[in-house]
Amino acid sequence: MNASVIIFYIISALILGAGILAVTTRKIFRAAIFLLLSLVGIAALYFWMEVEFIAAVQIIIYVGGIVVLIIFSIFLTQKSGDEMPKPLRNRSVFSALSVLFGFAFTYNLIRTNRFAESSPGTFQVKVSDIGTQMLSTKEHGYVLPFEVVSILLLAAMIGCIVIAMKSKPAQAITES
């Protein structure tokens, strides 16, 4: 039991505990805050695995972007103090059962599987390497997915504006 192991267990407990609370609490604003805690815990796990760049991306995009977006939409659509109705008892019992069995089977597979020996090399994520490989057009370069994802983001942005646009009443359009 050295410090690294103990830190791993603390981070895992934070992730799983906050995750469970995020899907079971009945106040929607609390659910958002627990989701935030869980995402911060995942960023800490990335720091623990020594991928600092991904941890920074996780904090910037999830904690700074998506959770704030979710909280905004809670304020726009809900009375955040109200409790949500309880899920039906049958539904929660059977979902819990199916989830438990699914987890047991999957973890059994993972536990009995012998993973291959790791290939040689030290795990070191340098941001300059990521940038070079991301934009390289040679073998193992990721420039094509990069461009496709940029088109996807543009399409998502335009789609959001179109979907959320308030359609003016027909009268106002004809008058102007």
Added chain:
Amino acid sequence: MNEITITHILFVSTALFFIGMYGLFTRRNMITMLMAVELILNSVNINFVAFNKYLYPGKLDGVFFTIFVVTIAAAEAAVAIAIIINLYRSHQSIDVEDAGEMKY
């Protein structure tokens, strides 16, 4: 128990995946269902990074997949919230049971 192997990290990500699954099954509010989907996507990201670190430490492909998954999750959350707000305008509710017109 004195060393963290890949199995430990896979335990965490599997548990997180099924927690998200439970949320997706029991919740009937669209925003909380979106939160459950975010948990599931995050568990996938943990898997990618863990496999990259423990099995192929000389390469970076898992890191790239994580970056792309994060990007697509951001786009998905933005579109989902636009749809939710639009639905709230027309139905005054974001419960999935109240929006049943497209079922049949």
